[in-house]
Amino acid sequence: MKQIGIGVIGLGEMGLSHANIYAQLPDVRLIGIYDINSALASTIAQRLGTQAFPSLEALLAAPEIEAVSICTPDNLHYESTVQALNAGKHILLEKPLTVDLTEGRELVRRAEQSPQVFMVGHVLRFDPRYYLTRQEVAEGNIGDLIHLYARRNNLLTNARRLRGRTSVAMFLGVHDIDVMLWLMESSVETVYASATSNLLKDLGVADTIMATLRFTSGAVGALEVSWVLPEQFVSGIDARLEVMGTQGAIYVDIHNQGLRVFKHGQLTYPDISYGTQLNGRFIGILKEELAEFILAIKEGRPSPVSAREAYRAVEVAVAIEESARTGEVVRLATEKRAQQP
Numbered sequence: 001m002k003q004i005g006i007g008v009i010g011l012g013e014m015g016l017s018h019a020n021i022y023a024q025l026p027d028v029r030l031i032g033i034y035d036i037n038s039a040l041a042s043t044i045a046q047r048l049g050t051q052a053f054p055s056l057e058a059l060l061a062a063p064e065i066e067a068v069s070i071c072t073p074d075n076l077h078y079e080s081t082v083q084a085l086n087a088g089k090h091i092l093l094e095k096p097l098t099v100d101l102t103e104g105r106e107l108v109r110r111a112e113q114s115p116q117v118f119m120v121g122h123v124l125r126f127d128p129r130y131y132l133t134r135q136e137v138a139e140g141n142i143g144d145l146i147h148l149y150a151r152r153n154n155l156l157t158n159a160r161r162l163r164g165r166t167s168v169a170m171f172l173g174v175h176d177i178d179v180m181l182w183l184m185e186s187s188v189e190t191v192y193a194s195a196t197s198n199l200l201k202d203l204g205v206a207d208t209i210m211a212t213l214r215f216t217s218g219a220v221g222a223l224e225v226s227w228v229l230p231e232q233f234v235s236g237i238d239a240r241l242e243v244m245g246t247q248g249a250i251y252v253d254i255h256n257q258g259l260r261v262f263k264h265g266q267l268t269y270p271d272i273s274y275g276t277q278l279n280g281r282f283i284g285i286l287k288e289e290l291a292e293f294i295l296a297i298k299e300g301r302p303s304p305v306s307a308r309e310a311y312r313a314v315e316v317a318v319a320i321e322e323s324a325r326t327g328e329v330v331r332l333a334t335e336k337r338a339q340q341p
C-alpha cells in the first residue's frame with residue numbers, strides 16, 4: 001500500500017494532535033515537522049520518531065513530503081499556506097481559512113489553480129451528529145429550514161492561552177457558521193451582532209458574541225459564541241445545534257456525552273468524540289477529518305471542504321465582528337458573489 005508522506009507545520013495544541021494521528025494512520029508516513037519554537041519541535045519529533053526540520057523552507061523542499069497540515073495561529077495561516085502551495089503540496093489548513101478577506105480571496109484563487117487537494121479543517125463536517133443532521137436536511141426529511149440556532153461555549157483557560165491574537169468569532173464561530181451555510185445551502189444576507197467584553201478586557205477581545213443571521217432563503221439563524229466558561233466547568237465545550245424545519249426538527253447536544261466521572265471532589269463530562277484514545281490508538285472526529293484528507297489525495301477526489309466554502313464562513317465571521325464593533329446591521333455583498341470567491 002502506497003503511503004503518503006506528510007509534514008506538520010505548527011506544533012501547538014492542534015499540530016500535536018495532527019502529528020499524533022498521522023503517526024498512527026496506516027496510509028501515512030509522518031516525514032517531519034516544523035515549528036518556529038525549535039525546542040518544542042525537537043521534543044515532539046523525538047517522541048514521535050520523526051525529524052524536526054530547521055525551517056519551513058527545508059520542510060517544503062523535502063520531496064518525500066507530498067502533503068502538509070498547517071496548524072499555525074489563525075492570523076498566520078496565509079504566509080505558510082502560500083509557500084506550501086508554491087511548493088506543490090497537498091494542504092490541510094486548520095480553520096479559519098484566514099482572518100483577512102483579501103488574503104482569503106487570494107488563497108481561494110491559488111487553491112483553485114492548484115492540482116493538489118486543498119482542504120480546510122472544518123472538523124464538524126466529520127462529526128456524526130452534524131453529518132447526520134446534514135443528511136436529514138439534504139434528504140428533505142425536515143422540510144424547508146425555518147431557523148437554526150448554534151452555540152459554542154469554551155473555557156476561559158482556552159481564550160487566555162490564545163492571548164488575544166484571534167477573536168471568539170474566528171476561533172469558535174467559524175465552526176458553526178460553516179455548519180449553518182452547509183445545512184442551508186443558502187448565503188447569509190445580513191448580520192447583526194452584539195458583543196461583551198468583561199473577563200477578557202485586558203486582552204482586547206470579546207468574551208461573548210450573540211449574532212442573528214438572515215439567509216437569502218428567508219430563514220434566520222442565531223449564533224452564540226463565548227469562551228469564558230469557568231475552569232471548573234464540567235466539560236471543555238458546551239455546544240448545541242437546533243434546526244427547525246417545516247416538517248421536523250433536529251437537536252444536537254455536545255455537553256454530556258454519556259460519560260460522567262466524579263473524582264477529586266468534582267463532576268466532569270469527558271470528551272469521548274472529538275479526540276481520545278482507545279488501547280493506545282487515537283480515535284474520534286479529528287482522526288476522521290485527517291483520514292478524509294488522505295483519502296482525497298489517494299483517490300484523486302475533490303477537496304472534502306474547499307477553500308471557497310471556508311472563505312464563506314470567514315466572510316460571515318468578519319461581518320459579525322464588524323456588526324459587533326459598529327452596532328449596525330451588516331449586509332453581505334451577495335450581488336457581487338458571481339465575481340468574488
Ligand SMILES: NC(=O)c1ccc[n+]([C@@H]2O[C@H](COP(=O)([O-])OP(=O)(O)OC[C@H]3O[C@@H](n4cnc5c(N)ncnc54)[C@H](O)[C@@H]3O)[C@@H](O)[C@H]2O)c1
Pocket residue numbers: 009010011012013014015034035036037040056071072073074076080094095096121123171
Ligand atoms: N479544528 C479544531 O477543532 C481546532 C481546535 C483548536 C485550534 N484550531 C486551529 O488550529 C490552529 C492552531 O491552533 P492551536 O490552538 O494549536 O494554537 P497554538 O498556539 O497552541 O499553536 C500554534 C503553534 O504554531 C507555532 N507557530 C507560530 N508561528 C509559526 C510559524 N510562522 N511557523 C511555524 N510554526 C509557528 C507556535 O510556536 C505554536 O506551537 C488555529 O488556526 C486554530 O484556529 C482548530
